[in-house]
Amino acid sequence: MQVIKQNYGSIDGQTISKFTLVNDQGMTISFLDYGCTITEIIVPDRNGKFENIVLGFDNLEAYQSYSFYFGSIIGRVAGRIKGASFELDGNIYTLAKNESRNCLHSGTEGLHQVKWRGEIVNKGNDVGVKFSYLSPDGEGGFPGNLCLHVTYTLNQLNEFTILYEGVSDKRTLINLTNHTYFNLSGKLNTSVGEHWLKMASDQFVELDNEMLPTGRLLEVKGTPFDFRNWRKLKDGMNSNHQQNKLAGWGYDHPFLLNREKEIMLFEGESGRTLKITTTEPAVVLYTGNMLEGDFLISGNVKVHKYLGLCLETQALPDAVHHSHFPSITFEQGEKYQSQTMYYFGIEEGPG
Numbered sequence: 001m002q003v004i005k006q007n008y009g010s011i012d013g014q015t016i017s018k019f020t021l022v023n024d025q026g027m028t029i030s031f032l033d034y035g036c037t038i039t040e041i042i043v044p045d046r047n048g049k050f051e052n053i054v055l056g057f058d059n060l061e062a063y064q065s066y067s068f069y070f071g072s073i074i075g076r077v078a079g080r081i082k083g084a085s086f087e088l089d090g091n092i093y094t095l096a097k098n099e100s101r102n103c104l105h106s107g108t109e110g111l112h113q114v115k116w117r118g119e120i121v122n123k124g125n126d127v128g129v130k131f132s133y134l135s136p137d138g139e140g141g142f143p144g145n146l147c148l149h150v151t152y153t154l155n156q157l158n159e160f161t162i163l164y165e166g167v168s169d170k171r172t173l174i175n176l177t178n179h180t181y182f183n184l185s186g187k188l189n190t191s192v193g194e195h196w197l198k199m200a201s202d203q204f205v206e207l208d209n210e211m212l213p214t215g216r217l218l219e220v221k222g223t224p225f226d227f228r229n230w231r232k233l234k235d236g237m238n239s240n241h242q243q244n245k246l247a248g249w250g251y252d253h254p255f256l257l258n259r260e261k262e263i264m265l266f267e268g269e270s271g272r273t274l275k276i277t278t279t280e281p282a283v284v285l286y287t288g289n290m291l292e293g294d295f296l297i298s299g300n301v302k303v304h305k306y307l308g309l310c311l312e313t314q315a316l317p318d319a320v321h322h323s324h325f326p327s328i329t330f331e332q333g334e335k336y337q338s339q340t341m342y343y344f345g346i347e348e349g350p351g
């Protein structure tokens, strides 16, 4: 097991570092202290070929210029907040309107674009980096000085864990996630439509035409949103279901996870699997429907629609405006803790 730390450039005079965790199986995962951004995950296919399976850039300027949130930690509140404002304890808080009149991924002062302090940690056979950041009272419009830690750990079983911890000195909202785009094929010019997905989720959140939750939970039964058995993602990309069409032909939806909070992803040609387990109540499945632009990503690939998919474990978006959604409000001094584990393997697949 080893951790490599390299200089990755600088922002406003602050040095940005890149950390790489390597285990004895040869799995490697690299990330920056800028936004705790995961830049590369290299794992073997069924023939032992090691390839990168996430979307990223090969330079810091690109991470600063393009707002696709590649690999980053999102917060303080992931997803959209209607009207870019909310009320808490009689006070109205105003956030940045960075998507028409709404706030997306905490606006222009999000956790994905700040420098975190990274400290290498060794826990028995595991290696990792513990990131810390103190988000000042009012940052992004949210109340409270929020002390945050995000710890990335890799073990010998190809399990990568993200532990999120936070505590605020005022009552506030917290809903963090990681925004990595996966493409398990390792060929970063294919579409994710051929990926299979399986997760225990009976209900998903209906969205309106601004991609905000209407508040209604819809049953997945009989729809392309039913992943209780293996289903290819292209089902939703080719579907006439109004919710798939509204998302730009695909998925961009929060799914409420049943008691077994487990999500399985599989790609047939490579045989690669990703199993995600989480303590969070939901996952947002986003199939890269809006991934478009005239620029190259790592591997010199031009970005295109459906190039990667995100599985963002979190509480439901816009929870502050829907009292029946799991709460994301934390009391002064109350500990926020959340964990998501990613296991990278190889299998024969759904058959």
Ligand code: FUC
Residues within 6 Å of the ligand: 067, 068, 069, 079, 211, 252, 284, 286, 290, 310, 312
């Ligand atoms: C996801 C989506 C959004 C947005 C963003 C880049 O989280 O929910 O629609 O496009 O990523």
